[in-house]
Structure formats: structure tokens, C-alpha cells
Amino acid sequence: MPITRPLRLILLPFLVALAGCVATPVAQVPNAPPPSPEITARAEQAVDRLVAVAQRMEPQIEAECRARTTGRNCDYLLVVDDRLDEPPNAFQTTDRAGRPVIGVTLALVGEVRNADELAFVIGHEAAHHIADHIASRQRDAVIGAVFLGRAAQAQGADAHTIQQARQLGAELGSRIYSKDYELEADRLGTIITWDAGYDPLKGAAFFMRLPDPGDRVLGTHPPNALRIDVVRDTVAELRRGAGAGNLARP
Structure with a gap:
């Protein structure tokens, strides 16, 4: 997990937008006023804690x-969105070389108690890579796209309608097991947090301050x-x- 400072922390000016665990860069606002010294000091303290x-x-x-895992890249990279006006957020993705990336915004670091x-x-975000959830969701999306695309084709739909059906199928497919993947990451993240000497129960209290997604059909996250x-x-x-190694999937 290379970072500058003692841990070689990398500060990157990009906005993390969760979309199937993929980070989407967003252009910065031109001529934005510089942050006040007080805000800058709080941000630096948050990074030190991270x-x-x-x-x-x-x-x-x-x-x-x-x-x-076997043969998977386990050399994690930690990145931080250093902009002070972005909301609390965290994500897991991989770079072009297949290296696992954990990203957080400064707002999230400041939000935790x-x-x-x-x-x-x-730990939760790291678990997504260990469980290979990005690849799993991609496979789920492909299966959904093929299923609905073939169904539309069988009904005599034109090319445009078939393409729309595939897009809808991909979206639905990526959501079918999304809640299961989140629970799996919670479970493995608990083990990692425990093994590092932190209290997962205190850590999971962060969920209770988030909006509860409820138990929606095809929702991306399970109820808090x-x-x-x-x-x-x-x-x-x-x-x-x-023993952590003997714990089964939820």
C-alpha cells in the first residue's frame, strides 16, 4: 500500500464516483477560492490519522x-482525493496493471469518529478486491445483458430495442448479487479489522450514521x-x- 510520508500517501485530485467500484475522474472547478488555514489544518490532521x-x-x-487468493496482486495502493469540497466517499478498483486501489475522500476521513x-x-474496501467483486459484477452484467438481449430478439425487436434491452439487462444483472457482495465484504472486512487490532463493532457504527437503503429489490446495498x-x-x-481462515461466506 505505497504512500508518501511515512506510508507514502498519495494525494490525487480526483472525485471518486461509485459506479460498480470504478472511479470516474471529474474536472475541477476553475478559479475556486483557496481553503482557509483552519480548513487546511483540519485536513492535514485527517490525513495524519489516515x-x-x-x-x-x-x-x-x-x-x-x-x-x-492465488496469483492475485496484493500490493495495494492507497489514494486520497485531496479536495476539501467533496463529500464522504470510499471505493475499491484496480489500475491498468491490475493493482488493487483503495480510495477515500478527505471528507470521509474527517467524518469518521x-x-x-x-x-x-x-478493511471493507480491501475485501472487495480479495473477493474479486469487480470481476463478479462484470460477469453478472454480461449475463444480464445476454439474457434480456436474446429475449428481445426472440420477440422480433429491432436492433435499437435489442441494444436497449442489453443495456437494461447489464444494469439489472450487476445488481442481482450486489447486496451479497457488500455483506461478504463486511464479513471479510471485519476479520481484517479485528486482526489489525481494531474493534469492528465500533467501526461498523459508521453505518448507522449513513442513510439506510432499506431492503429494496435490486438495491446496491443491504439494510444497515x-x-x-x-x-x-x-x-x-x-x-x-x-479462526479467520475458517469463517464461511455469509
Whole structure:
């Protein structure tokens, strides 16, 4: 997880837009006024906290990645959106070389109330790569696109309608197992957070301050209460000495 400073933290001026765990760059606003010294100081303190947490999390993240995968790149890169006017956000993606990337905005780092919450967010995003969720969602999208495209074709639809059906199928397909993937990342993220010496239950309290997505059909995220239950159950297993390597998928 290369970063400048003690951990070689990389500050990148881009906006993270979650779209199937893909970061979408956005142009900066021209002639924006510079931040005040007070805001800059708070931002620097937030980054210092991130560096400290990342330093403890890195060995556990990469060890878990190597233990649970074969031939996958486990050399994580941590990036931070250093703009002060962007909302709290976190993401996981891979760069062109296949290197796993965990990204957070400064607003998110400032929003968390303690190191446990920040550690849990990082562990959750790291788990997405270990579980290969980006590739899984891409496969789900392809299956959905093929299914609806063929259905439209069988009904005699024209080329434009078939293409629209494929696009809709891809969107629906990418959402079918999205909530399952989030719960899986919560579970594995709990293990990583625990192994790094943080409290996942305190960390998962961050969920309770987020808008609850509810249990919507084809929603991208499960209800907050269900996510807390997964963390609680995983911690209970860890406390009973089940061992992280023996924990099953949710």
C-alpha cells in the first residue's frame, strides 16, 4: 500500500464516483477560492490519522489477500482525493496493471469518529478486491445483458430495442448479487479489522450514521441493520476462536 510520508500517501485530485467500484475522474472547478488555514489544518490532521490507521491495516490486508487468493496482486495502493469540497466517499478498483486501489475522500476521513471506523472502511474496501467483486459484477452484467438481449430478439425487436434491452439487462444483472457482495465484504472486512487490532463493532457504527437503503429489490446495498448483524456475528465467531481462515461466506 505505497504512500508518501511515512506510508507514502498519495494525494490525487480526483472525485471518486461509485459506479460498480470504478472511479470516474471529474474536472475541477476553475478559479475556486483557496481553503482557509483552519480548513487546511483540519485536513492535514485527517490525513495524519489516515496514515496511522493504514500503517496498521496494511500488513493484515495484504496477508489476508495472499492467504485467500492465488496469483492475485496484493500490493495495494492507497489514494486520497485531496479536495476539501467533496463529500464522504470510499471505493475499491484496480489500475491498468491490475493493482488493487483503495480510495477515500478527505471528507470521509474527517467524518469518521474514531480510528476503528476508519479501519473498518479500509478493511471493507480491501475485501472487495480479495473477493474479486469487480470481476463478479462484470460477469453478472454480461449475463444480464445476454439474457434480456436474446429475449428481445426472440420477440422480433429491432436492433435499437435489442441494444436497449442489453443495456437494461447489464444494469439489472450487476445488481442481482450486489447486496451479497457488500455483506461478504463486511464479513471479510471485519476479520481484517479485528486482526489489525481494531474493534469492528465500533467501526461498523459508521453505518448507522449513513442513510439506510432499506431492503429494496435490486438495491446496491443491504439494510444497515443487516450489515451490523453480519459484523456482530463475525465478531462473535472470532471471539469463540473460530479462526479467520475458517469463517464461511455469509
